[in-house]
Amino acid sequence: MNTEQTRLARKNLDRRLSKLDREAVAVPPFGWIRAIREALGMSPAQLAKRMGVSRPRINALEKAEKTDATTLKSLRQAAEAMDCTLVYAFVPNGSLEDIVEKRAQRLADERLLRLEHTMRLENQTPGQADLADERDRLRQDILNGAPRKLWDDT
Incomplete structure (x- = not known):
């Protein structure tokens, strides 16, 4: 599944699961x-x-x-x-979109921490605004990348 198909599947499942x-x-x-x-x-x-x-x-x-x-x-x-139907489901503890966003943010934070450490060693510590921009850029890159890479352990 490509990124757009994954995003659409996540959106559809979120809509269905929100009714539970x-x-x-x-x-x-x-x-x-x-x-x-x-x-x-x-x-x-x-x-x-x-x-x-x-x-x-x-x-x-x-x-x-x-x-x-x-x-x-x-x-x-x-x-x-007992004249019943077994219903089997995984019910996320939030929206699937939130789960993916949190994971992408965590990965971005981990990558940024390594980058910041390297820059500090080279006496090139970026400002807070630059760090925030880079964090957002990294998160977006992760979200736009291959969906399965999101769950690889780093």
């Missing part, structure tokens, strides 16, 4: 399986029968979900048995 309510999708304390099962008034034995598994398997499944040790396949099967 983080609080609404936060995992209930005992997990989604148990929360939905109990809200439906369904016993573990009844869910087990609907899934075609043993009663102890439901206990194990609910415990595995709570400890993040379950699979998407198991979650999907439980959801279907």
